[in-house]
Amino acid sequence: MRIGITCYPTYGGSGAVATELGLALARRGHYVHFISYASPFRLRGFAERVYFHEVDLTGAYPLLEYFPYSLALAVKQHEVALREELDVLHVHYAIPHATAAYLAREMLEDQRPLRVVTTLHGTDITLVGQAHSFATITKFSIERSDAVTAVSQFLREETYRAFGCTGCDIEVIPNFVNLAEYFPSDERRCPAFVPRDAKMLMHISNFRPVKRVPELVRIFAKVRREVSSVLVLVGDGPDREEAEAEAERLGVARQVFFLGKLDSVADLLRAADLFLLPSSLESFGLAALEAMACGVPVLASRVGGLPEVVVDGETGALVSPEALDEMAAQAVAMLRDGDRWRRMRRGAVERAQQFSADLVVPRYEELYRRLIDA
Ligand code: GMT
16 A cells, blocks of 8 residues: 555654554555654654655745744645555644645545545544634544544544544554563663662653653652662653753752654663653653554553553553652652563563554555545
8 A cells, every 4th residue: 555644753652553553564565654744753764665755845935924834834745645546645733734635635526536544532522623723623523533533532532522523433443562672681781870779760751741740750769769760851841941951959969861853762761660650641652652562661650541451550650640649659669679560571562462563554554544445
């Protein structure tokens, strides 16, 4: 098949999933064309049958105080669909990608059929999509997609609850992990800054308020009083400064390491003892899944789709997001009890195998095939 994929190229779960999907599809013999304003961050180096098409942003004009990216994107999607004879255009994150895809398909008229698949990822439904400025067009664009998928059962139900979307049959296709890259190792290769006897706690995100990174630093400060440990943070975003200030204020700045954005995190994850995700909402929690695949138990909030990924007591623990003390207590308990930790590590690896790319990617292929044959 010839598949177009539009996603945000920046650090974030939806872009990561879209890119891993494209790469997996290309390995399975399909032609994959990424269409976005920059090359997706996980698209490293050359891959057979993979192409990137940059949206043309040169049409700026003083009158256009706000550059209409959605239109420029639709133009590029239309152009690529025609030239590369795309069968399917799969967009990740509804805003504005599903709307642009709708326009691109309309522009094709009868020149060639283009099936639009929209995958809902999270805040496109739970936050941004429900904002007054976007709600009606989000609903419209979802309803006009040829197929809609959601990354968790929670997100599917939330879409129906928030938007109605009557007539849409939203299929849950969970996120997945490439087990050839994310696997456990007993050889613990910690960064040099981690003291020999210290536990390594880890977090990866785009540091948006929903991730509650300053609260995470507070949890760590409590853990640190009981267990010799460091906190390693990967990523960057709006709450980084506040989190840095919090580490300073709580006297743990020398034990909290902000590494910034990194392209490849599997080696680092393999060295971690515990992954923390105290988000206020999370439709799935891809970073938690990747940590589990590397053998790292996950301590997370009991919100959204996280219980569909992390099994409380078996692959880590789930706690109410407000209960910072309980989260810290759970972390301490897990880190102190070696037998329990090893059980959870095994449980995490086994659970992650259920989300293997080899199991999930064929579900997207089947969906595309169904649409093409319809
Ligand atoms: O950062 C992104 O790319 C999107 C982001 C969001 O806020 O919607 O992440 C969502 O999509 C990921 C991939 O499907 C999920 O693993 C995240 O749980 C989800 N984030 C939230 O729901 C907050």
